[in-house]
Amino acid sequence: MTDKSLQKLRQQIVDETDGGKFSKLIEKLLKKYSSTDREYVLNILTDYARSGQILHWRNFLLTDIIELVNEDEANYADFFEWCITQPELTYWGIDGLLKTSGKKSFPALIEIIKNQSFNTSIRAKAIKSISLFSKQPFDRELPKDPGYWKEADLRIEEIEIWQKNGFQDGGGYPEPKTHISLENPKTELEKIASKLNKKLEAQRAKNRDLSNPTNWLVIADETDILNIEKKWKLPENYLLFLKNYSPLNVFIDNKKYFQGLHLYGASDLINRQEGYSFNPVTNESIADWPKNFVVIADAGADPYCIDINEITENDAPIYTSIHGSGEWEFELYADNFLTFLKEIAKK
Structure with a gap:
């Protein structure tokens, strides 16, 4: 049975219109309940990301949601599949979909990469996240932040060949040499x-x-x-x-x-x-x-x-x-x- 205090906090989050006060409510929610009532907290956050009234916070909450979900926790995959269809949520939705769906998310993310209607930063983010997950060097010799990439940096043909070959894992980059x-x-x-x-x-x-x-x-x-x-x-x-x-x-x-x-x-x-x-x-x-x-x-x-x-x-x-x-x-x-x-x- 859900704690009445937690239910009350949920309603406060839904009703709040002031960004500063909302931030403090979310901080309280995560600090007090994320370890003991993780799934309920995730329910609060995902619901708000879908329909919350402070629009920019719907995007900000995605990083907290991604932090709380577990690897391959497939029951949250539908949520992130929805996120990547929402322009304001696509960027972080990419990481959430990878975390919950793993390799199964590759085809959907490659469609984003190939779709020129998306901003270059979004397409670059998809490539960067796939590179980290698969250990393939699609991000080699490029800035760490995909927001700095240019359209010419998007190795789309290389990614398509990788897709045809069955999404093989790469070897990653070697660690720097230490003493x-x-x-x-x-x-x-x-x-x-x-x-x-x-x-x-x-x-x-x-x-x-x-x-x-x-x-x-x-x-x-x-x-x-x-x-x-x-x-x-x-x-x-x-x-x-x-x-x-x-x-x-x-x-x-x-x-x-x-x-x-x-x-x-x-x-x-x-x-x-x-x-x-x-x-x-x-x-x-x-x-x-x-x-x-x-x-x-x-x-x-x-x-x-x-x-x-x-x-x-x-x-x-x-x-x-x-x-x-x-x-x-x-x-x-x-x-x-x-x-x-x-x-x-x-x-």
Whole structure:
């Protein structure tokens, strides 16, 4: 028998017309009942997605619905089959149909891909989702977000051949190469890097897209390291970090850092100096930038720099400043790189 409080909450959700209040009601529903009354909660959400009066919320709820349904839970397939026929619900409906119907959804999704009446972003989304599910490289060398794809990027002929051959699973993309010490750390640097890697593993588990790997610590390309060594004399701790644990699209989502922290890797360290020490438009150095500061990370464009003039005991201090204030006013952020890295690695 359904909890009376839950029934009351359902009616409140149906009746609410204010978006802010509606959001709080949905948050309450999911937090309080999604684990104990999952199917009833799904019933509330799917009903609202079909006929709710706050139209934009009908789309927003799909991500919660997809999160709650189980793999191959076929009794929700009809709902998602309906979603992909509704222009405002098609985008996320694609993922829901894949999750509940698996390979059986491929023909319907391929029809979307071939249908030029759909926006390119919708057709690209179908290709991206099929690629992830089947481990076929239809998304190779394309932006992670299919919203950035162009019509010429849609590999329709390739997908049609795959369809004729019976929807065979692909081999997927290989994982980036990582250093063995991440699994068996001994030095202080290795232990901190290993801890950071475990933190990033939790992020990677939420997004297994290896066509554009994110949040990895990888072995750097030797050419990148040689170019870095030609440009700067870096402290050994930081240089070794770049060699063995080069950040690959690492983003630390933490309130401590304004808009999160982008930690640079060996492949992009030199280019990331643009706008700080180097003007790519004039191809000249920027006069007011301290020549001894190398930007190794940024938080919403606020730079975090290692001072290569203050190297002691194989390490150097980290300074930061707020951007956009007219002039740089740097202050000491961490006594050395290892301390900075240790802070990043915290949960």
